[in-house]
């Protein structure tokens with residue numbers, strides 16, 4: 585299945601509410617010539633809010649829509665096309681592909697418990713290994729013994745695509761910073777291309793655990809002062825907009841450079857990416873979304889493309 589088909593089927597739940605709203609909006613004036621009247625706009629606003637776009641974004645989109653050229657009578661397809669274009673434009677600031685500025689490029693992966701860090705690391709490692717890159721994965725979630733085992737399952741899967749090496753803790757309960765250090769040292773010796781660091785799940789309200797991330801950073805900087813080159817926060821899309829305070833909390837502890845959104849297949853709230861796009865977490869605007877997760881297999885991860893995402897969200901084939 586192509587990535588476009590995966591994202592389209594992944595977003596089915598979110599698209600259902602938006603397309604239902606669009607259908608209602610256009611069907612509203614059945615018998616008369618369908619047009620963008622107040623009742624239509626209200627239905628659309630409701631649908632967008634149901635998809636968790638946030639009220640201000642929903643209202644802004646409708647404002648854009650009123651200014652757009654639409655056919656008269658209005659058709660469902662024209663409304664979908666126009667809305668998708670407007671949504672894609674608002675999502676555009678989130679679209680920045682991940683760069684690989686160093687060799688090895690060190691990527692720290694953070695997030696609350698169960699967000700999908702370990703799964704995503706497995707998927708990323710598989711993709712990059714498949715492109716001929718040597719990927720080293722640091723099992724720096726040393727909180728639970730089972731975490732290393734779970735990561736091992738994923739790196740074994742990823743290793744079917746190419747060169748993936750896992751660096752486990754030297755002994756049980758080892759310091760997470762020590763594991764990250766050992767992994768980077770190994771990657772430097774082996775001339776690996778990428779180091780992915782899995783970390784323990786943190787609750788955004790546990791300051792003591794959050795404080796471990798800056799410590800880990802300081803330790804790996806002894807080997808490479810420019811590391812980590814990316815600090816990515818993994819967000820569970822089923823939480824929708826309530827992930828936004830999480831982003832703020834993590835970003836305060838350790839400067840984030842990007843986001844990965846997982847579980848888009850299990851939620852009707854995919855519209856929250858529009859709310860994310862309206863949040864200026866950095867001087868240059870919002871934090872970019874570097875990858876999307878739409879399922880539990882190795883291939884269910886791909887790039888964020890605003891137009892493809894917008895098309896899927898409004899239910900365009």
Ligand SMILES: Nc1nc2c(ncn2[C@@H]2O[C@H](COP(=O)(O)OP(=O)(O)O)[C@@H](O)[C@H]2O)c(=O)[nH]1
Nearest residue numbers: 697698699700701702703846847877878879880
């Ligand atoms: N449906 C779905 N499930 C996912 C996705 N990503 C992760 N998961 C599931 O979410 C759960 C937690 O994932 P895990 O990687 O262990 O989270 P971690 O605690 O952040 O490392 C697991 O059951 C994963 O299979 C996704 O994109 N879609």
Ligand SMILES: [Mg+2]
Nearest residue numbers: 701702725731
């Ligand atoms: Mg994990």
